[in-house]
Amino acid sequence: MKRRRSPLKALFLVLLLLVVCAAGVYGYKRYMPTNERADLSRLYNGKEDEVSVFLNYGKQEIKGIYEDGQTYLPIDWVNANLNERFYWDDREKLLVYALPEEVVTANAETDGTGGKKILLEKNDNVYLALGLILNYTDIRVNVYDSGDQKRIYVENTWSPVPIATVRRNGKLRIKGGVKSPIITEVVKDESVVVLETMDKWAKVMTQDGHIGYMENRKLENLHEETPVSTFVAPEYTNISLDEKISMVWHQVTIDAANNAMEELIASTKGVNVIAPTWFTLSDNEGNYESLASKSYVEKAHAMGLQVWAVVDNFSREISKNVQSEELLSKTSVRKRLISSLMDEADTYGFDGINLDFESLKEAAGVHYIQFIRELSVSCRKKGLVLSVDNYVPAPYNRFYNRREQGIVADYVIIMGYDEHYAGGDAGSVASLGYVESGIKNTLDLVPKEKVINGVPFYTRLWTEKDGKLSSKAMGMSSAKKWAEDNQMELTWDDTVGQYYGEVKTEDGMNYLWMEDAKSLGLKMDLVKKYDLAGVSGWKLGLEAQDVWDVMKWE
Template identity: 50%
Template sequence: MRNTLRVFTAIFLAPLAVCMAAAGIFLYRHFSPTREKADLDKYFGVSGDNAAALYLNFERQDTGALWKDGTMYLPLDYVNENLNKRYYFDKDQQILIYVLPTEIEKRGAEDTLESGEPAWILEGDAVYLSLAEVTAHTDVFTEVFTDDGHPRIFLLNLRDSYTQGTVKKDAAVRLRGGVKSRILTTAAKGDQVVVLETLDHWSKVMTKDGFIGYMPTKRIGNLVDAVREDSFDEPEYTSIKHDGKITMVWHQVTVQAANAGLDTLLGETKDVNVVSPTWFGLNDNEGHYTSLASRDYVAKAHAAGMQVWPLVDNFGHDFSANVDPVKLFSSTKARETLIANLMKEADTYGFDGFNLDIENLKQEAGVHYVEFIREMSVSCRNQGLVLSVDDYVPESYNSYYDISEQGAVADYVVIMGYDEHYAGGDAGSVASIGYTRNGIATTLSQVPKEKVIWGVPFYTRLWTVDGDKTSSKAMGIADAKQWISQNGVSMAWDDETGQYYGERQNGSATEMMWQEEEKSLALKMKEVRDNDLAGVSAWKLGMEEAADWGALSWDSQPQ
């Protein structure tokens, strides 16, 4: 009987033991930590000779870096877009340019840094900047790891604090949270880690040896807020500031003889302290221009207590078609020629600054034009000349004019707050009060208020709509009032546009006008005052009436 029981027990327990053993093996394999190593080539996501992984603010970038001849290099395009937009490369002359407040650094292919390494190299058609070159001019913290055969660079340009912790016990750092995820590295007891994200049981960390992965949260202690060390000395692009608020007017000068009319035109003005005559018209792609400058004009303006900031433009002349802004401003030699000649003009005629008015740029010209502004700012700063730049009301489609950078290097950004509706477009106000308010708000999100001059129009448009055809004619304030009077047009105030509006039938056509006059100008000026802008400017001298200058007063006005 006992033998039978033993046999029965053995028969019954043997399969059970096998099942339990199998279950144990299954549970061990399912729940025990894997010791498999991660594929680091796949993890870092780079391939090819000299390729290096690139991280910004703890995130791996799609763009890679180069580790070559013991030097880390970053792609110029990446640096411009993410770290420092002031690096400029002239492909034709093979020169790297960096504009500082009072000097311009230029480095050719053969030029090296103090360390002996090149400032930049070409890899195929792409330009790469050495890390030493980038950190010389950029507020960024860097860490480079190369010892394990997988070169990589970590960049940190955030000023926000981050969480740092201390490893309490040796722990594997894995690709993902979970013991079955493959191992990247081991965090040793006492190591400092950056804690990027904390889950229930796992934390995403950056390790001391340059890996970003997951480790058990319970293995991390002593959590503290940390900030990156900042030893970068930011250069100061100083500005020349006008005493008090600016009231500026543009004076269109198309022939030399027109300079003599300044006295007459200024007779009806009030509080004008800056005049900008349209003297310099660009006429080729080599940096030359046609000049209408006058020493007597400058002397008269100075005697009247006004500064003179001559305008430099690329439109409105018979020869303007000869100018291709892309070719002109992308040429280092042409930019140098233009700037040097303009500085000579200032010496010769004794005026006080410049007003740049470069319009109708294609997007591809934007980066070159902004570089020209940077470079011109150096000469102006060194010679004590004011540099002001005219711009459209900022919109997404003209963002390549980069008014934020203009505001950093130039003395004033002048926003031409008109042409809301323009010749060739739909009928409407040239500058409604809503357009003004929105334009000022958008501008101030990019440029400090003490550098913003707001442009207002001394003109309106007479619109004619005949069937599906729309045309318009620009009219100065005085001429517009005369048209209204002669044609007996009834004008009614429109709160939405902040202007008087009137229309009349002329045969099959409807003629419409959103009138610009002292009341509408006073509303715009109130916005200028309320936002404490640096100044106001009007286009153009001679199109206004005397009362319009009162509307542009900086003194408080009843509304």
């Protein structure tokens, strides 16, 4: 007699079979690798003539341009990331590059190798040919610009690179996971750059120029290879004195002031450089007023002094006509000014140029540095020492670019004073901590062999009356006499490294942070501690006689 199969049991078996099938399908869909191909045009997000740019394997927001069979990169990006010395004169439409011994220029019509343009003006921007960039920049590149998804990989670091060998064929995917779309195929024995390693996946760059993820188990022989640069960097040779520098600035505001030099120097000890304020810019076309004197130079040389003529942008009434960002932004004007200064050197025989450009706007920064580069070329050819005056480093004056100054100029001078200035809060002109901070922050950017620290031969008398604060600069002897005449008691303050005093007079409440031989001696100790190239005092004639005993190098 046959048994009837239970309908419920049959239904259960059917359902079980369906569950197993569903689980199988689910498992297949979840765990089996996808063969979906990545949309490369979307991945690189580039138009037909655009080139995706990667720096040290990181994708950049900017795009290059592919034209006439070669790749061009935007100059702004090149300046910010690879080489800041490519200077574009937007007013005269010139590309300018200052080499140690010459200044080279080009424009949009200039041809490079094979008759192709070395730069493009396009989309309100300037683009430089990759070959041009490589000629002047220590980088290595991999270019993939022959296909639809054009891209370029630029590296400017030279640390060891992790490399692995592909042990068997595999897929490079957009993300780590077998369900991620495939970018390209990776073949056995291919070498890949390993950018990141995770538990099961590694981020790599393949030989056909794609970055994505592949399984760790398909990689072997992980090791490091150190790239070798074949770039020969230009050598910006410098002129330096064979002794420590003891310099003074000599403020010359009228021609007759030149005659006082001998008498003023006679009161000093150990000075070997004098910097008279002779040349002041007078307009935006590179013209200037001059108080230079040949007899001054001859007398200084007879006394064993070098003469570094000061060129400034602020010291006379005529300077109000000068907008440095305007003046320095035209290549023809910079060239004319530099040529004129070289003629002055021939005429008067001075030994160097001391640049003192103050109160620059940030917009002037890139033009100012280019001016220094170009001036350094002419000075180098003539054997003139080029020194550049700078404020104590601070975020607001970072655009003075001391690092570049320290490469192309001979000396970088810190104006280690005006910590507190007319129109600001009362305080020391140059506290010891302020001076040391200025030295240390400059040494982060400039070799000590090129750094000269400027010290003040003056102080400020601060007066507060009816809620208003005013000040006046005073030489050392004058300040000391004022304190004595007004019975100001001076007390040494270790926190600033100066004597401090305050007294009430009929003019109001007076405050004084005294600069004297003791305070300057401490500043000189800092100059020696950090083994700087020299010291300079502003200004000759304001110092007390006894400061020369502490300003000595011995």
